[in-house]
Amino acid sequence: MIALDIGWGTVLAIKTLIVLAFVPLSALILGYVFLLKMMSHMQSRLGPMDPGGFHGWYQLVGDGVKFMQKEDIMPTDADRRVFALAPAVVVLSTFLVFVVIPAGPRLVVAPLDVGVFYALAVSSLSVIGVLMAGWASSNKFALMGALRAAAQLIAYELPLVLAVVGVVIQAGTMNLQGIVLAQQHGAIFSWGGIGRPFILTQFVGFALFMVAAQAELTQPPFDMPVAESELVAGYMVEYTGFRFLFFFIGEFGTAFAFAALAATLFLGGWSVPWVHGVAADWLGPLVLFAKVMFVAFLMFWARFTYPRLREDQLQALAWKWLIPIALVNILVTGVLKVAFS
């Protein structure tokens, strides 16, 4: 890496621009690869084939342009300022998660010491945006969707955080960069061939994290808030054009962010065994991207397979199963950590 002598303002601007550009891009990639293509093939069809020439890769870009051209409709009774602000809050929470995810030994926007805590905290900001959207729409379906979303997001926030605690106990740090290094330098029974990805020791945590992340994204089978057969589209029902596009970017950008978090926490993030120094700087982002795509594949595979849970089943799963399992997982991890160290 070349050391450049530039001021902190320029650095900040560059970092902001990279994050701003990357979030929509990640939403496009996930939307195209999984929503358009993988889902189509799972239903024995091809999906878009013509736009852009090669397997319809341009379809989502075209959709985005279409959304920008659409009329910006606002309900007469809407709380105008809150209505306009809500999509921005949802997208903002997505942007903020990307800030702490390391893509290489030195490639991270802000290596916070409380990285995991920060990421999970800002990712739950979207609840506020969703509630704002539902309330400001002055539409009963939007409000019901928003309330369901709030109940669900709060219920699944707990197992999400508790599932990560096991990893934090093992790594001894909340810094995401530190967690990656702990996995890279770890050893399985004193064999350090592939490091020690926490998915091996924290498999329960990984499973809990994936289920809870699925619910946080309000994806099927946990899509009660946007259940289109009963609530049309839940809290998004009154949104059109550019604001709807914001919600779309928020949904898939957050999916990418959660996949990146899972890849960092459980699969070793950017690290590759035996690769260190400058090579890791260049290889890191690619490796992280590959791992993210793998985790996202698992997420969307479940999304396109399972039917929707009922509201009471959804709450029961969180409170009766996931949270107790997560607590036991923390207990066992803590006991083992003390016993073996």
Add this chain to the structure above:
Amino acid sequence: MKREIKGMLTGLGVTFKTMMKPTVTVQYPHEREDPTPRARGVIALKEENCTVCMLCARQCPDWCIYIEGHKEQRPPRREGGKPRNVSVLDRFDIDYALCMYCGICVEVCPFDALFWSPEFEYSESRIANLLHDKDRLGEWMATVPEPEPLEQGAEVKGKK
């Protein structure tokens, strides 16, 4: 509990296997799927069989068949006979913008003047052009497949 988990894994297996299999989609404008021989694509008119009896127009649930005709006198068949009255078809239009492809007209025609053809590529950018007149309907006759041979041992009706 064991059953539920097995069911969930089976579900994942189904979607994964489907993803790996080739798709059933036919990329229509690029590749064409052949319709089955007896597909209901378009209705063809054999004009010389039509007697302007109007049965099809009256049975049509959508009222999409328009028929006009007149009577003409023809010379007698045999020397010294009476001159014949013959119905001549002036207009026979089917409006495919209204047609629902029920096939009642084909069923009801007593003189075998209407037939199903499997052709389906006659879309138009102007809706008025979907009204096919009797010349256009006559052109479809060339695409009507031969009736399938009778089953073995079936009794042949009509002229021997």
